[in-house]
Amino acid sequence: MFIFSLNIFAQKTSGKNNEGLLLDLSFNNSFIDNSNTVPGIKPNNVKLIKDRYGKENSAAGFKEADSYINIPLNINPDKQPVITIILWAKIDDMRNKMAILSQDNGDYDRSVYVVDRRGAMFCGKDERVLTGSQVAAGSWFFIAAVYNQSTADILLFVNGNVFKRKAKTGQGLNYFYIGANPSFGDSFSGAIDDVRIYDRALNKTEIQKVFEEESKDVKTEPGVLQYFYSDKGKDADIKIRVGDIDNLGFGWAVNFDPFCGNNTPSHPYPWQPNENDYAGTDRIIVGSGCVKEDMKLDGYSKYTNRPENNPVPIKISFPKPAIKINSVVLQMLIDDFQAPKFGSSFQFSIDGKRISYIEKILNSVNQTGPVGKLVTFGILPEDINLFEDGRIEIMIDDPFTGIGDGFALDFVQILINPHQEYTCTGNIKGIVKNEQGNLLDSVLVSNSALQELLTNKNGEFALNSVPSGLANVTAQKSGYESKSLMFDLKRDETKDVVIILKKKSKEDKDFINNELKKNGTINLYGIHFETNKTQPMPNSKSTLEALLNVLKSDPKLKIIIVGHTDSDGSSGFNQKLSEQRAKAIRSWLIKNDIAKNRMLFKGMGETSPIAGNKTANGKALNRRVEIIVR
Numbered sequence: 001m002f003i004f005s006l007n008i009f010a011q012k013t014s015g016k017n018n019e020g021l022l023l024d025l026s027f028n029n030s031f032i033d034n035s036n037t038v039p040g041i042k043p044n045n046v047k048l049i050k051d052r053y054g055k056e057n058s059a060a061g062f063k064e065a066d067s068y069i070n071i072p073l074n075i076n077p078d079k080q081p082v083i084t085i086i087l088w089a090k091i092d093d094m095r096n097k098m099a100i101l102s103q104d105n106g107d108y109d110r111s112v113y114v115v116d117r118r119g120a121m122f123c124g125k126d127e128r129v130l131t132g133s134q135v136a137a138g139s140w141f142f143i144a145a146v147y148n149q150s151t152a153d154i155l156l157f158v159n160g161n162v163f164k165r166k167a168k169t170g171q172g173l174n175y176f177y178i179g180a181n182p183s184f185g186d187s188f189s190g191a192i193d194d195v196r197i198y199d200r201a202l203n204k205t206e207i208q209k210v211f212e213e214e215s216k217d218v219k220t221e222p223g224v225l226q227y228f229y230s231d232k233g234k235d236a237d238i239k240i241r242v243g244d245i246d247n248l249g250f251g252w253a254v255n256f257d258p259f260c261g262n263n264t265p266s267h268p269y270p271w272q273p274n275e276n277d278y279a280g281t282d283r284i285i286v287g288s289g290c291v292k293e294d295m296k297l298d299g300y301s302k303y304t305n306r307p308e309n310n311p312v313p314i315k316i317s318f319p320k321p322a323i324k325i326n327s328v329v330l331q332m333l334i335d336d337f338q339a340p341k342f343g344s345s346f347q348f349s350i351d352g353k354r355i356s357y358i359e360k361i362l363n364s365v366n367q368t369g370p371v372g373k374l375v376t377f378g379i380l381p382e383d384i385n386l387f388e389d390g391r392i393e394i395m396i397d398d399p400f401t402g403i404g405d406g407f408a409l410d411f412v413q414i415l416i417n418p419h420q421e422y423t424c425t426g427n428i429k430g431i432v433k434n435e436q437g438n439l440l441d442s443v444l445v446s447n448s449a450l451q452e453l454l455t456n457k458n459g460e461f462a463l464n465s466v467p468s469g470l471a472n473v474t475a476q477k478s479g480y481e482s483k484s485l486m487f488d489l490k491r492d493e494t495k496d497v498v499i500i501l502k503k504k505s506k507e508d509k510d511f512i513n514n515e516l517k518k519n520g521t522i523n524l525y526g527i528h529f530e531t532n533k534t535q536p537m538p539n540s541k542s543t544l545e546a547l548l549n550v551l552k553s554d555p556k557l558k559i560i561i562v563g564h565t566d567s568d569g570s571s572g573f574n575q576k577l578s579e580q581r582a583k584a585i586r587s588w589l590i591k592n593d594i595a596k597n598r599m600l601f602k603g604m605g606e607t608s609p610i611a612g613n614k615t616a617n618g619k620a621l622n623r624r625v626e627i628i629v630r
């Protein structure tokens with residue numbers, strides 16, 4: 001958005017394009033049409049005030065509910081099938097709906113508005129509204145609306161950002177209002193200047209030229225960048241950010257800091273993506289597995305369509321780091337993730353590699369409103385190499401469950417070798433118990449892989465200087481199901497939590513089958529191997545037979561068997577060992593009448609941990625066999 005300084009020497013409408021001009025209202029000491037084609041213009045309770053350059057009596061000021069200008073020009077599609085409306089405006093308050101220009105007779109028809117703090121254009125009762133960029137109270141903004149009945153196209157241009165869709169308009173009044181829509185009682189509070197209407201569709205290049213020429217003589221507040229890179233900041237050795245930190249275009253309340261732990265205000269939906277936003281941000285995304293109408297369970301999925309809501313990878317490039325990378329922190333402002341409510345199962349990958357410890361956190365988030373919140377993840381040491389070449393691709397998708405649980409991302413920020421000087425932090429302390437209420441020691445507790453520690457003999461833990469926002473605490477212990485808690489952590493707050501761990505379910509046929517149907521993957525811990533050996537031990541039989549029965553009960557099921565190790569030993573040895581163990585499991589299943597072509601195998605060695613390898617508990621969690629549906 002643009003905030004203009006006062007410059008009485010600037011020339012108004014310096015970028016004016018006169019071809020096809022039907023109306024030219026510049027309000028220079030009068031309400032007369034400068035094109036001399038529209039006589040009889042009637043202002044009502046409208047005053048001439050300062051324009052965007054500070055020149056007196058050069059813009060129209062609207063204050064009262066009955067402030068408007070009546071323009072006796074017929075812009076109905078039967079009279080003018082193609083028109084372009086261009087103007088400058090400034091709003092004085094942030095009401096949800098304000099009419100800038102309207103020829104409405106009950107269906108909104110051809111109307112230009114501010115709706116939910118965004119420039120907008122209406123297209124009649126069937127097509128409704130196209131919304132554009134956010135505008136701010138007290139700041140002048142440029143808006144252009146193109147209606148092309150011949151091609152059924154509409155185009156909205158707000159402060160340099162372009163939005164478009166297919167739409168046709170109905171018949172309205174044979175005149176129109178500036179500053180009001182009496183049919184719905186909608187008014188306008190603020191200033192309007194340089195209203196122009198053309199009998200043709202100006203293209204994006206022409207509109208951009210008008211905008212640039214008319215704003216070049218005024219100073220603008222620097223906009224928030226879609227891409228930011230710094231290797232000299234106080235936050236980290238290197239900081240990269242994509243996305244414009246604008247709350248999906250809805251903006252922030254006064255003094256709101258998205259890095260300090262508060263939810264964003266609830267906002268309307270759906271909204272029109274801005275083609276200038278960084279790919280993958282500021283748009284509603286619905287998992288690729290959602291293909292059935294009756295599986296669209298939330299508003300984001302119900303009110304958006306393919307391909308506009310397809311998952312989009314966030315591709316980030318930056319100068320290849322010349323320094324050694326010791327740690328990486330990932331921050332995202334996430335919006336409307338609701339896996340616990342709807343049963344969705346989000347997959348998170350970097351460069352095609354699934355990061356299961358981040359998936360666990362995303363699938364614990366239960367937002368609604370919809371609202372957004374900052375979440376901060378640590379990257380485990382085994383995944384730091386993904387950031388070494390200066391190019392990463394982040395993908396969030398639910399390709400498996402078929403559930404429509406839409407979400408959005410406002411920005412993604414990467415901190416390489418962070419200095420731990422987060423803008424806002426809080427503290428977390430708590431205890432871990434079993435279902436019988438007994439305190440559990442040596443439980444591995446982590447907060448989004450940023451810190452990792454073990455509970456003491458009294459089941460207690462304390463995590464300090466945790467980044468504010470949507471905080472996650474995960475507790476894991478061999479023999480128990482892992483448990484993640486999500487909660488808001490505000491600046492300087494100390495949060496007390498109690499975590500109850502359940503005994504791990506027996507890895508029988510029903511358990512394996514349910515997990516594969518729900519998530520498309522399962523980690524098995526009941527398949528054991530002797531140290532440095534590749535053949536399953538005899539005590540693995542019950543889990544192997546359970547997996548065998550799952551495959552026999554569903555002849556169409558195809559899987560990938562993946563072996564994982566901890567970080568003890570060399571990486572090369574662990575890679576080979578994990579592959580041989582996965583192959584041995586497949587061989588056992590083949591001997592028990594499962595077709596070879598239904599199973600692939602691979603080894604990941606120590607490269608895909610689900611916990612840190614600094615403790616015995618973490619290592620035990622990383623030694624596992626993963627089954628993935630393919």
